[in-house]
Amino acid sequence: MVVIMENNASDEQIELVKKQLEDFGFQIHESRGVQKTILGAIGVQPDFDTRKVSILDGVSDVYRVTNPYKLANRSFKEDDTIIKMKDVELGGNKIHIMAGPCSIESEDQIYRLAEVVAKSGMKILRGGAFKPRSSPYSFQGLGEEGLKLIRKAADEFGLLVITEVMQIDQIELIYKYTDIFQVGARNMQNFALIKELGNIDKPIMLKRGLSAQIEEWLMSAEYILYNGNKDVILCERGIRTFEKYTRNTFDLSAIPVVHKKSHLPIIADPSHATGYRDQVPPMARAAVAAGADGLMLEIHHDPANAKSDGPQALLPETYLKLVEELRIIAKAIGREL
Amino acid sequence: MVVIMENNASDEQIELVKKQLEDFGFQIHESRGVQKTILGAIGVQPDFDTRKVSILDGVSDVYRVTNPYKLANRSFKEDDTIIKMKDVELGGNKIHIMAGPCSIESEDQIYRLAEVVAKSGMKILRGGAFKPRSSPYSFQGLGEEGLKLIRKAADEFGLLVITEVMQIDQIELIYKYTDIFQVGARNMQNFALIKELGNIDKPIMLKRGLSAQIEEWLMSAEYILYNGNKDVILCERGIRTFEKYTRNTFDLSAIPVVHKKSHLPIIADPSHATGYRDQVPPMARAAVAAGADGLMLEIHHDPANAKSDGPQALLPETYLKLVEELRIIAKAIGREL
Amino acid sequence: MVVIMENNASDEQIELVKKQLEDFGFQIHESRGVQKTILGAIGVQPDFDTRKVSILDGVSDVYRVTNPYKLANRSFKEDDTIIKMKDVELGGNKIHIMAGPCSIESEDQIYRLAEVVAKSGMKILRGGAFKPRSSPYSFQGLGEEGLKLIRKAADEFGLLVITEVMQIDQIELIYKYTDIFQVGARNMQNFALIKELGNIDKPIMLKRGLSAQIEEWLMSAEYILYNGNKDVILCERGIRTFEKYTRNTFDLSAIPVVHKKSHLPIIADPSHATGYRDQVPPMARAAVAAGADGLMLEIHHDPANAKSDGPQALLPETYLKLVEELRIIAKAIGREL
Amino acid sequence: MVVIMENNASDEQIELVKKQLEDFGFQIHESRGVQKTILGAIGVQPDFDTRKVSILDGVSDVYRVTNPYKLANRSFKEDDTIIKMKDVELGGNKIHIMAGPCSIESEDQIYRLAEVVAKSGMKILRGGAFKPRSSPYSFQGLGEEGLKLIRKAADEFGLLVITEVMQIDQIELIYKYTDIFQVGARNMQNFALIKELGNIDKPIMLKRGLSAQIEEWLMSAEYILYNGNKDVILCERGIRTFEKYTRNTFDLSAIPVVHKKSHLPIIADPSHATGYRDQVPPMARAAVAAGADGLMLEIHHDPANAKSDGPQALLPETYLKLVEELRIIAKAIGREL
Helix, strand or coil: CEEEECCCCCHHHHHHHHHHHHHCCCEEEEEECCCCEEEEEECCCCCCCCHHHHCCCCEEEEECCCCCCCCCECCCCCCCCCEEECCEEECCCECEEEEECCECCCHHHHHHHHHHHHHCCCCEEECECCCCCCCCCCCCCCCHHHHHHHHHHHHHCCCEEEEECCCHHHHHHHHCCCCEEEECHHHCCCHHHHHHHCCCCCCEEEECCCCCCHHHHHHHHHHHHHCCCCCEEEEECCECCCCCCCCCECECCHHHHHHHHECCCEEECHHHHHCCHHHHHHHHHHHHHHCCCEEEEEECCCHHHCCCCHHHCECHHHHHHHHHHHHHHHHHCCCEC | CEEEECCCCCHHHHHHHHHHHHHCCCEEEEEECCCCEEEEEECCCCCCCCHHHHCCCCEEEEECCCCCCCCCECCCCCCCCCEEECCEEECCCECEEEEECCECCCHHHHHHHHHHHHHCCCCEEECECCCCCCCCCCCCCCCHHHHHHHHHHHHHCCCEEEEECCCHHHHHHHHCCCCEEEECHHHCCCHHHHHHHCCCCCCEEEECCCCCCHHHHHHHHHHHHHCCCCCEEEEECCECCCCCCCCCECCCCHHHHHHHHECCCEEECHHHHHCCHHHHHHHHHHHHHHCCCEEEEEECCCHHHCCCCHHHCECHHHHHHHHHHHHHHHHHCCCEC | CEEEECCCCCHHHHHHHHHHHHHCCCEEEEEECCCCEEEEEECCCCCCCCHHHHCCCCEEEEECCCCCCCCCECCCCCCCCCEEECCEEECCCECEEEEECCECCCHHHHHHHHHHHHHCCCCEEECECCCCCCCCCCCCCCCHHHHHHHHHHHHHCCCEEEEECCCHHHHHHHHCCCCEEEECHHHCCCHHHHHHHCCCCCCEEEECCCCCCHHHHHHHHHHHHHCCCCCEEEEECCECCCCCCCCCECCCCHHHHHHHHECCCEEECHHHHHCCHHHHHHHHHHHHHHCCCEEEEEECCCHHHCCCCHHHCECHHHHHHHHHHHHHHHHHCCCEC | CEEEECCCCCHHHHHHHHHHHHHCCCEEEEEECCCCEEEEEECCCCCCCCHHHHCCCCEEEEECCCCCCCCCECCCCCCCCCEEECCEEECCCECEEEEECCECCCHHHHHHHHHHHHHCCCCEEECECCCCCCCCCCCCCCCHHHHHHHHHHHHHCCCEEEEECCCHHHHHHHHCCCCEEEECHHHCCCHHHHHHHCCCCCCEEEECCCCCCHHHHHHHHHHHHHCCCCCEEEEECCECCCCCCCCCECECCHHHHHHHHECCCEEECHHHHHCCHHHHHHHHHHHHHHCCCEEEEEECCCHHHCCCCHHHCECHHHHHHHHHHHHHHHHHCCCEC
């Protein structure tokens, strides 16, 4: 922590701040310039509330000089985290697509979509059985019945399953059926839930909150890592901005930033980011070009009658064509898909 | 729902849209102008995803014409909701202040602060036993021990207790000690939790999410009301903006807006909104002048050593002086405090 | 400026950064901890782009430790700036209201509204002759004819005039008629214009930009002060947020923050902030309670037919009643209106 | 415009609203449902302030059903606007890169960078002579001397010139030297300036404002088109969000959205969007993959000593390598660069 004193801070004020910092457990380096005195407070206290110092008399500004996350930090672990699940390695050179419907709706629906995923050469089937909905009047998912259906369809085609968990008491049930737990954007700071997921031995895909800074997102990843689960996948899904012609603003610059700040893999979800099917292909292409380690894509045979988010689902044929285009872009930047 | 067709939409497109709307269960009113055809789709479907129509060929724009919330809507219940707890009526002419520490830290701490609250003539003691913290390295609260301490201190001075619930499996425990359940900003859209709180027979204070629109906030209130609990208190605590000189931006215009759109009482929390103690008194005055039904204020005898949020806590003497000033402002606008 | 080196920065990297800083004209204070080396770069360069250092090898973070504004800074001038115009002192204990129509529309209109302003005991008449409109199809103002009308009406009732300037070549003309130049939110960073207004010997009221941070706003004030005009009035008029039930979000916490950071007076404009007349009185009350040095209020005899912003204009009788209420609140906080 | 009446609106209220709408010059279509009455107000008034109706008694909601921009609207002109300048066609299948320094600094600097641009096969040289700076203490550009230097360097290598105009009285001067006028983000709603640029017979590149919605951006384009200049190029340069690890958030979804809503070409500026040179290549790749008609890229031989924005400038060799990569991505999506 670096503490900048006011230009006109008195010697007494400076001494009091130094004493206070020592009481907080820091060692002090003092540097007196002509105009300003700067105090370096040395000592690792990742959760220290810097406002405690900024309100002291004579203090002008306070800066935390360590990132608040450690385990998620690339300076803590230089090599990329590669998450291994059966024949899939996520976070390496190969780009993976997780595709499937927003909600699991029926045996036929998920079976047909699993077939499409397999046909595209992809390995991970997505589908929600428990749905977080902003209205109590909306479809809330098929529950365990849905979990059974997606597991069965995935097994039929040799796919992995990713599905969303919304609350702690669903973890045990979902564990029986899924390969990857998905945490939704609105639960990114549901600390009770993510803490618990730190005790699981299956990978967690953590979506970025609607208005979350990358630092806050990495702090939530830290919760999971800290509790023992090293397999965290980050997923950029769009942030809230003033723009009204898109559902969210897809923050693709998060991809190079996360790759610089952290060793964790990051995938991108253009379906939720844009909210409209015709914007999904250009944004999927852009995400691959920007360096995403994977994509999450919603597909549906009959989007007009989908129980949720139909307007952002791609038709199977559009999806299959898109995958081919993405393969060319991946190759252009030296990766494989 | 109102559907605006493109200027050059063909008759066939218009007929297909009409058919689709009927399939979705709506009745149609058609209005053909020289340039535009407008379709009114009549029928109450509060959770209908309007994007299903906006992606149809020939459709220009779609507008939902009913608010998505019903039970929280003033047009559903014209009279103000007044929440009665012992000798307190929240939502009426009298303004109530909920005061106390951010975290319950010790028997002595909470006892002394309860004494201050009682001395100010206020009736509700706040204090957290389970703390949602953005870092896994931060103080997470005293748990049940804290609940016991706040209950005892409140009883000693005849006060009501408000404390925060973070997860479903804490509800039963907290129920034994509290009078009001607080839901934090980061849990405003923890739908699993708020649904469950709809089954409780004690009031719920729902804080506005960090980037939540008022409509989304009222939708979360709707979840609680829909599940049977009619006693919901809204709490404005600042929203995230680009401003960096304050912790959050205190959105006081939410007060008249909520009073217009809903019958639920709304209180304001200038401590969390501003994050710095010297900004709390002017913002507390402004909140009362803007028509808040109550305030939530953090106080502490020794803010420099508070376990959380000390920099925004008022000293007891500042708090007592502020309450006197607020009484004059309340009177100036025809209310009592 | 404080430069934090990476934990694993090499001695060579540290030496190169130090050399670079010296080349940029800074003096260096070095402080080596066990984990981290911190370099203090001493020397006043208010416009230095800190990214120049942050991209150097081995650098972790860089913090500017001086505010980029000087003349607008309270640490530069401790006493409140009080702007004197005839019998008005803005920035002192007395709160002033600038009232009038959004646009000057006719001799009769501005005369009748000037009469209302005078009747309320206020001293400053507002009205636009040149209007910044987001659509080229909207009413663009009466131009010089409007300036003549507002001057005449103001003189009739002994009032001062405030009116908006949009471009440099209007300054000379407007100077002949106005007492205060208003700079609109969309021109807050029209640097060419505000630089030129620094050469004028009449006060400038600078509205906060729609998404401006307070620091950027003070930097724009700095442009005016730097060019020689010491009489700058700041005006909070709402910032853009995600909220859709209000036109803008009225950031009242800007008032205590500006009073702390700067010596310049700050007034508040609840008409533009909220956009709807029924929200203006509660927000006007809140602004006075929060410590504003003045208010800007739009009034109109026939809002339904106003040429611009009618929906946010108060009727004269509502305005007169509001002024009385504000007097009581002003008194409650020890000020006069 | 569509007007939704309150559920309990009286017949009298409905009649009054209808009368008012007729007075405003609209024709009325009425549609009475069981719960709601909906009024369609027919008539083209692009600048009508819908709040005038929303404040009438009994009115619940009002929706404008026409886009406020006409000339910029794809429904007004279906074919892509292609801007022809010498041997360049911007907006067609070929993607163009505008490259050069942030500020023109010296004859040698701009000559060497023009050489790099030519070597890359690109046709447009960028460089600022008048710089909008948020601090009055920053370098403000070389002025006419800079214009002469960039023109000479461009002519030497057969390049077109793009340079920024900040105020009306610079237009005549800049006209003598430039091929394209650039309008900066902070001037997007400087209506006086953009109106004047509508009278020029050279193309205008209009950058998106820091917090502008796409609709507002197209409205500013409308100002230029409306005044007679049909050659408008849009430039996405990042919007302000809460994220602090990037300078701005590059909104790439603006590209497919603009292509859908408008016929105008859109280019992307990853240098300003990200602010850091190491993020520029991935974001440039993503912009091409997303369908941008061109890129604006900052380059510099000696970024550490650039007079402005050095940290986001690419070194010539990085730039040349990037152009090769972009050619492959362009080809992968069926375009040429």
